[in-house]
Amino acid sequence: MRRFLLRVTTFLCIAASVALMISMQQDAVIESVKTERVVDCRVSYPVRAVLINQPFGKNPDPATPGKIHFHYGTDFRAGVGDPITSSTSGVVIYSGREMNKSKYDWGFGLHIKVRDECDRIWLYAHLSRIQTEIGKQVRRGERIGLAGYSGLVFPFGKAGSHLHVELRIKGDSIKNAVDPMSIYKEQKS
Ligand SMILES: [Zn+2]
Structure with missing residues (x-):
């Protein structure tokens, strides 16, 4: 029983660690999206008919x-x-x-x-x-x-x-x- 509990505890610890890592990675991705400045250099003509x-x-x-x-x-x-x-x-x-x-x-x-x-x-x-x-x-x-x-x-x-x-x-x-x-x-x- 004790061995079983130890295994369950170990499994839960690993699962919690993985969840924490995924969460940290997601935060990093969200942060990089927030801080990344998307520069738009595209141009278009200022008049409808270009002459x-x-x-x-x-x-x-x-x-x-x-x-x-x-x-x-x-x-x-x-x-x-x-x-x-x-x-x-x-x-x-x-x-x-x-x-x-x-x-x-x-x-x-x-x-x-x-x-x-x-x-x-x-x-x-x-x-x-x-x-x-x-x-x-x-x-x-x-x-x-x-x-x-x-x-x-x-x-x-x-x-x-x-x-x-x-x-x-x-x-x-x-x-x-x-x-x-x-x-x-x-x-x-
Ligand atoms: Zn001119």
Whole structure:
């Protein structure tokens, strides 16, 4: 009888140890899920129909015939009031019409800046309406405003309506602008 009780006790001790180990492992898994930050770097186009008015880089200057200028973003064709969606998930770090003091950083009119989860800054310019606010978390594909022709556009006025998208990496300066299409296309391949 005593031997039987000893065996039962030993079995219960082993079972309790195994249960404790499983429980500890589960806690570790749950903790790692809690602490793991899932970074979403996916991108999507900010307009429904993707047509480019002016690409990034050296282009004929629309303001000065015969001259070449450097375009720091991609201009997408967009009519007044067309919905503009955020290309990435992130946080709105600016919305309004103020300009930085940089000599390059002007003419955007109503614009929005979103810092995405990969620390890139996306700028959406010449809007007719802003539909988000500073500090707001936005998701990729979420509507943030309506297209328009605020700021400096060519041709002037309604005919110049488009969406200027700028992508800044390694800091919020136009000097850090890269071709947004390189990121949009990279994801497609
Ligand atoms: Zn532009």
